[in-house]
Amino acid sequence: MSIEIMRIFIFIINLFFSFSLFAKQIDVCSSCDVKSLKIAIELAKSGDNILLKKGLYNESNIVITKSLTITGENDPIIDGGGLTYIFQVKADSVTISGLNLQNVQTSYSQDLAAIHISRSKYFIISNNTFTNIFFAILVEKSNHGEIFNNTISSSGTHEHNTGNGIHLWHCNNVVVHGNNIKGMRDGIYFEFVSKSKVYNNHSEKNLRYGLHFMFSNENEYYDNTFTNNGAGVAVMFSKYVKIYGNKFDKNWGTASYGLLLKEIYDAEIIDNLFIENTIGINAEGCTRINYKNNTFKGNGWAVKIAGACYLNKFSKNNFISNAFNLSYSGRMNENEFNSNFWDDYSGYDLDKDGIGDVAYRPVKLFSYIVNKTPETIVLLRSLFVDIINFSEKVSPVFTPDDLLDNTPLMKQIK
Amino acid sequence: MFKIIKYSFYDLMRSRWSYIYFAFYLLLGFVLLFLNNSVSKAVITLMNVIIVLTPLIGTIFGVMFYYNSREFTELLLAQPLKRSTIFVGQYFGLAISLSLSLAFGLGIPFIVYGAFESSVIWNFSLLILVGVFLSFIFVALAFNIALSNENRIKGFGIAILMWLLLAVIYDGAFLISLMVFDDYPLDKFSLITSMLNPIDLSRILILLKLDISALLGYTGAVFQQFFGTSLGIISSLIVLSLWVVFPILRIVYKSKKKDF
Numbered sequence: 001m002s003i004e005i006m007r008i009f010i011f012i013i014n015l016f017f018s019f020s021l022f023a024k025q026i027d028v029c030s031s032c033d034v035k036s037l038k039i040a041i042e043l044a045k046s047g048d049n050i051l052l053k054k055g056l057y058n059e060s061n062i063v064i065t066k067s068l069t070i071t072g073e074n075d076p077i078i079d080g081g082g083l084t085y086i087f088q089v090k091a092d093s094v095t096i097s098g099l100n101l102q103n104v105q106t107s108y109s110q111d112l113a114a115i116h117i118s119r120s121k122y123f124i125i126s127n128n129t130f131t132n133i134f135f136a137i138l139v140e141k142s143n144h145g146e147i148f149n150n151t152i153s154s155s156g157t158h159e160h161n162t163g164n165g166i167h168l169w170h171c172n173n174v175v176v177h178g179n180n181i182k183g184m185r186d187g188i189y190f191e192f193v194s195k196s197k198v199y200n201n202h203s204e205k206n207l208r209y210g211l212h213f214m215f216s217n218e219n220e221y222y223d224n225t226f227t228n229n230g231a232g233v234a235v236m237f238s239k240y241v242k243i244y245g246n247k248f249d250k251n252w253g254t255a256s257y258g259l260l261l262k263e264i265y266d267a268e269i270i271d272n273l274f275i276e277n278t279i280g281i282n283a284e285g286c287t288r289i290n291y292k293n294n295t296f297k298g299n300g301w302a303v304k305i306a307g308a309c310y311l312n313k314f315s316k317n318n319f320i321s322n323a324f325n326l327s328y329s330g331r332m333n334e335n336e337f338n339s340n341f342w343d344d345y346s347g348y349d350l351d352k353d354g355i356g357d358v359a360y361r362p363v364k365l366f367s368y369i370v371n372k373t374p375e376t377i378v379l380l381r382s383l384f385v386d387i388i389n390f391s392e393k394v395s396p397v398f399t400p401d402d403l404l405d406n407t408p409l410m411k412q413i414k
Numbered sequence: 415m416f417k418i419i420k421y422s423f424y425d426l427m428r429s430r431w432s433y434i435y436f437a438f439y440l441l442l443g444f445v446l447l448f449l450n451n452s453v454s455k456a457v458i459t460l461m462n463v464i465i466v467l468t469p470l471i472g473t474i475f476g477v478m479f480y481y482n483s484r485e486f487t488e489l490l491l492a493q494p495l496k497r498s499t500i501f502v503g504q505y506f507g508l509a510i511s512l513s514l515s516l517a518f519g520l521g522i523p524f525i526v527y528g529a530f531e532s533s534v535i536w537n538f539s540l541l542i543l544v545g546v547f548l549s550f551i552f553v554a555l556a557f558n559i560a561l562s563n564e565n566r567i568k569g570f571g572i573a574i575l576m577w578l579l580l581a582v583i584y585d586g587a588f589l590i591s592l593m594v595f596d597d598y599p600l601d602k603f604s605l606i607t608s609m610l611n612p613i614d615l616s617r618i619l620i621l622l623k624l625d626i627s628a629l630l631g632y633t634g635a636v637f638q639q640f641f642g643t644s645l646g647i648i649s650s651l652i653v654l655s656l657w658v659v660f661p662i663l664r665i666v667y668k669s670k671k672k673d674f
Contacts, residue, residue, distance in 0.1 A: 254635055278629060300629040301629075321455075323629055369589070369593065372593070372596075373592055373593050373596050375592050375600045375601065375604050376589055376592045376593065377629065378604050378608055378614075378618060378637065379585055379588065379589055380621065380629065381461065381462055381465070381617060381621065382465075382585045382614070382617060383465070383466050383581050383582050383585070384581075384582045384583075384585035384586050384589065385585070385589075387582065388586075
């Protein structure tokens with residue numbers, strides 16, 4: 001019996017011992033036993049925690065090949081100091097959080113990033129601050145990760161020597177949320193990324209795009225804000241995309257778009273706000289897209305439909321004080337504009353059902369002319385233009401006569 | 415000359431037309447600001463009004479004032495006064511009174527609504543400046559037409575036609591030529607064409623200041639490059655001034671030769 005008890009006792013002690021081994025924590029600070037993060041990583045075993053205490057660490061090219069959790073306490077600063085990566089993650093289940101990463105120089109031959117994740121699963125990058133970096137978070141061929149609550153900022157001046165904020169390539173099932181990105185080339189860049197979610201991010205004053213994705217299917221983008229980016233948001237060559245509850249505003253410039261859609265199939269664009277963009281939505285080669293409950297306010301063009309768009313449905317959208325509500329080229333191609341609110345609709349509603357009794361024509365003659373000869377835009381707001389718009393409204397000759405909103409709403413949708 | 419300006423000015427005050435004009439702009443300013451909430455939006459709406467109405471009212475007032483004050487003019491001509499003094503004096507009297515009505519009529523509501531505190535103040539000042547220029551230009555043109563035509567109906571007709579020509583038909587022809595010569599580089603052409611017409615020039619000056627320039631695309635970039643520089647601003651102000659100076663010179667010339 002006593003042997004039995006002894007065995008159990010030893011087993012329990014063993015268990016404790018192994019458990020403490022498993023959850024080992026290594027502290028790093030200037031007065032600790034371990035003074036450098038690199039050494040800490042060397043000492044650590046897979047599954048260990050490394051706690052980085054307050055201080056400045058001049059370390060770069062930190063390669064992580066074990067499943068580690070690296071946490072910062074009181075914003076420790078890691079200074080890359082030049083032409084290198086700061087972290088290179090090459091293992092699964094790595095967590096990096098609470099760090100202050102800075103100084104990664106622009107390289108013209110390598111995509112140097114503060115955190116570079118390659119062929120890894122279950123990574124978590126959270127609550128970090130990135131300043132003065134080339135790329136902030138660069139993820140390739142990885143999946144099931146989470147990137148959240150990071151603050152990324154850089155003071156880029158030119159597109160060619162500035163990197164992207166969160167750059168994902170060949171990834172899937174990644175969640176990107178609550179990040180604040182400013183002054184990069186592209187705020188969030190996705191290429192060949194699928195089944196991922198992007199929400200609650202704020203992308204502002206980036207040189208090129210606030211959000212840019214290509215060949216990225218089945219992703220969801222919601223509750224993000226894209227403000228004042230050089231060229232707005234551009235999304236291309238993707239299928240089954242859901243974009244809802246986002247705000248696109250002040251993307252103002254000669255080549256700037258609230259949302260540029262190119263070759264997008266089967267998407268849902270719902271409940272978004274487009275405010276003061278040169279072009280709210282520019283759609284080209286888009287098929288089966290459902291635009292619903294969006295509000296377009298104070299844009300140059302609210303919606304511009306270029307060629308090769310089929311089966312797009314616009315319904316229950318608000319169009320308020322845009323210079324042009326719609327610019328349209330090509331044939332109808334079964335695109336529909338129904339039950340929207342147009343602020344310049346001048347029809348009446350005799351039966352008081354909230355739906356105008358006269359169909360609305362969203363394309364003005366001038367908008368049609370500008371589409372054909374862009375130079376004519378210099379006549380914007382000229383009296384002559386008002387007159388021809390009016391006469392065209394009375395008897396349409398040039399604008400496509402089947403481009404109609406048959407059930408225009410009398411009141412704005414809340 | 416200042417006496418003549420003064421008399422014409424007081425005459426207009428007495429005839430109450432300047433008050434009505436003033437009251438119209440005052441009301442317009444308040445209503446626009448009330449409906450728009452934001453001062454910058456109101457400036458855009460106001461631009462449409464100024465571009466169209468100021469020339470029209472300047473034209474009509476100019477012709478009307480000349481024909482109405484004909485007897486007074488004849489009386490003045492009997493005095494030992496230079497003809498140019500009389501007509502130019504009358505012209506300035508009218509133009510100044512119209513400009514003051516415009517500036518105060520719109521200025522008061524905007525100041526009440528806090529234009530000084532917002533960044534819009536420069537746009538607004540430009541708007542008023544352009545409005546004043548347009549008043550001066552169109553009153554001068556109207557005086558020219560009235561001087562050349564004894565027949566009032568004909569004078570009125572020509573004046574309205576002139577307004578129509580500059581405000582509407584010019585743009586129409588411009589638009590058509592842009593569409594016809596679509597295949598050629600048109601930015602220089604459109605730049606020059608729009609500089610020649612005071613209404614178009616004013617419209618574009620304001621449009622570019624109101625940040626609609628981004629809408630104008632490539633053409634806009636050309637315009638911005640030109641009008642954005644001090645050279646552009648100065649040359650457009652010179653063009654506007656020339657539109658005032660030449661008609662005045664013609665008033666002087668015509669009035670000297672005219673038989674009364």
